[in-house]
Amino acid sequence: MKYGMKELEFESTLGGEGIETDRRQIPLIDLSDFANRREAITEQLWQAASDVGFFQLVNHGLDIERVREAFTATEAFFALDQDTKGRFPLKQGLNAGWEFMSQVRPSTGTADQKESYQATLPHMDDLWPGQTTLPEFQRIILNFEHSAWQVGMAILSCFADKLGFERDFFTRAHDRSSPEYQSTLRLLHYLPMADDAQAEPGIWRAGAHTDFDCLTMVFQKEGQGGLQVCPGKDARSSGQQEWSSVVPRDDVITCNIGDMLMRWSDDKLRSTLHRVRMPRAGEYRGPRYSMAFFCQANKDVMIQGPEKKYPPISARDYLLQRINANFAAKM
Numbered sequence: 001m002k003y004g005m006k007e008l009e010f011e012s013t014l015g016g017e018g019i020e021t022d023r024r025q026i027p028l029i030d031l032s033d034f035a036n037r038r039e040a041i042t043e044q045l046w047q048a049a050s051d052v053g054f055f056q057l058v059n060h061g062l063d064i065e066r067v068r069e070a071f072t073a074t075e076a077f078f079a080l081d082q083d084t085k086g087r088f089p090l091k092q093g094l095n096a097g098w099e100f101m102s103q104v105r106p107s108t109g110t111a112d113q114k115e116s117y118q119a120t121l122p123h124m125d126d127l128w129p130g131q132t133t134l135p136e137f138q139r140i141i142l143n144f145e146h147s148a149w150q151v152g153m154a155i156l157s158c159f160a161d162k163l164g165f166e167r168d169f170f171t172r173a174h175d176r177s178s179p180e181y182q183s184t185l186r187l188l189h190y191l192p193m194a195d196d197a198q199a200e201p202g203i204w205r206a207g208a209h210t211d212f213d214c215l216t217m218v219f220q221k222e223g224q225g226g227l228q229v230c231p232g233k234d235a236r237s238s239g240q241q242e243w244s245s246v247v248p249r250d251d252v253i254t255c256n257i258g259d260m261l262m263r264w265s266d267d268k269l270r271s272t273l274h275r276v277r278m279p280r281a282g283e284y285r286g287p288r289y290s291m292a293f294f295c296q297a298n299k300d301v302m303i304q305g306p307e308k309k310y311p312p313i314s315a316r317d318y319l320l321q322r323i324n325a326n327f328a329a330k331m
Contacts, residue, residue: 019241019242019243024052024231024242024244025244026052026054026055026056026229026231026244026246026254027044027047027048027052027054027055027056028055028056028058028252029041029044029045029048029055029056029057029058030058030059031057031058031059031060031061031154032059034061034154038158041158042158042161042162045155045158045159046158046159046162046269049159049257049269049270050268050269050270051270052231052270052272053231053256053257053269053270053271053272054229054231054246054254054255054256054257054272054274055255055256056246056252056253056254056255057151057155057217057252057253057254057255058251058252060151060253061151062147062148062151062253063147064250064251066143066144066147067144067219067250068250069140069144070140070141070144070219070291071219071221071289071291073134073136073137073140073141074117074187074188074189074289074291075189075289076134076137077117077129077134077137077187078115078117078187078189078287078289080129080133080134082100084129084133085098085100085115085117086098088117088126088127088128088129090118091123091127093320094120094123095118095120095123095182095184095186095296095319096118096119096120096123096124096127096184097117097118097127098115098116098117098118098127099115099116099118100115113190113191114188114189114190114191114276115188115189115191116186116187116188116189117186117187118184118185118186118187119141119142119145119184119185119186119187120181120182120183120184120185121145121176121181121183122178122179122180122181122182141185141187144185144291145185145293146176148185148217148293149174149176149183149293149295151217151253152174152183152215152217152293152295153170153171153174153295155215155255156170156171156174156214156215156261156295157169157170157171159261159265159269163264163265163268163305163306164306165306170214170295170297173297173298173301173315174214174295174296174297174298175298178298178300180298180299180300180301180316181298182296182297182298182299182315182316182319183213183293183294183295183296184293184294184296185291185292185293185294186291186292186293186294187289187291188288188289188290188291188292189287189288189289190276190287190288190289190290191287192285192286192287192288207275208230208241208273208274208275209273209274209275210258210259210271210272210273210274211256211258211259211271211294212258212259212260212294212296212318212319212322213258213259213260213261213294213295213296213319214257214258214260214261214264214295214296214297215255215256215257215258215261215294215295216255216256216258216292216293216294216295217253217254217255217292217293217295218253218254218255218256218290218291218292219253219254219290219291219292219293220246220248220249220250220252220254220290221248221250221288221289221290222248222249222250223248224248224286224287224288224289224290225245225246225247225248227245227246227248227254227274227275227276227290228243228244228245228246228274228275228276228277229243229244229246229256229272229273229274230242230243230244230272230273230274231244231272241273243275256271256272256274257269257270257271257272258271258294258295259271259322260296260297260303260315260318260319263303263305263310263313263318264303264304264305265305266305266306266307266308266309266310267309276288296315296319297315298315299314299315299316299319300314300315300316301314301315302314302315303315303318
């Protein structure tokens with residue numbers, strides 16, 4: 001096997017366009033009155049995660065103004081000149097720092113048309129722009145990271161209940177105070193296209209992939225589309241994948257299960273293929289910004305489901321294999 005993991009071998013077959021459809025809807029789950037409605041919400045989350053692998057959250061408790069503030073900070077960072085951003089380079093294998101078009105998906109073999117800045121708390125020494133460069137950037141991003149983590153842990157506690165783990169099992173596995181913490185907030189800037197440009201075949205803003213982590217939470221800006229998902233249990237066996245577009249809304253968190261939680265659940269929960277396609281004629285062609293929080297278990301945590309379908313592997317080793325494959329062209 002070229003990549004050494006079945007997840008990556010599967011991704012390497014997915015570079016084609018596939019078929020676009022609106023046949024499948026992504027479940028919309030209301031988190032209001034979470035404490036009193038916990039049992040019903042848990043059932044909705046489990047159904048969505050085991051059938052579709054993608055779901056969207058409304059009334060999630062994260063202040064919309066805090067989301068918009070983080071987007072403003074994101075845009076300000078990517079507006080810096082290349083030399084300034086280059087002072088905060090991506091640390092190899094640590095998901096921290098800035099990179100420009102260095103992510104090469106196994107599905108495409110071509111660089112994603114984007115740049116990103118990744119905040120992983122234990123590895124941020126020398127990676128924060130100072131107050132004279134970007135006033136309040138560090139404070140805003142750290143506050144947003146913590147808020148996203150809180151929502152993520154609430155969702156994961158519902159999955160812990162269903163899997164027979166203690167309710168705080170995943171919260172302990174994603175301990176923010178530990179030097180082994182490796183959850184990541186990723187700020188993303190997808191590059192604009194000229195009005196007369198046409199996307200070359202095989203070029204994507206983000207090639208088809210499943211995520212490495214337990215749970216991904218994506219924040220999108222209204223009017224900046226392109227995210228597509230290939231939901232359902234048949235996605236991994238179908239010869240021609242069907243893709244559905246996700247309409248971005250400021251007040252919605254779009255979530256998907258990652259490979260780490262699929263393994264931890266003994267494949268009961270489904271990591272779902274997704275991608276970001278290039279704009280087409282007549283569509284918005286300006287820059288696209290998004291933010292993604294990846295709930296990735298601490299490095300020293302061992303991953304094994306209650307049924308022990310797979311041998312145990314540390315979260316450190318699991319994540320490192322995935323990072324190395326996706327940034328192989330730079331290593």
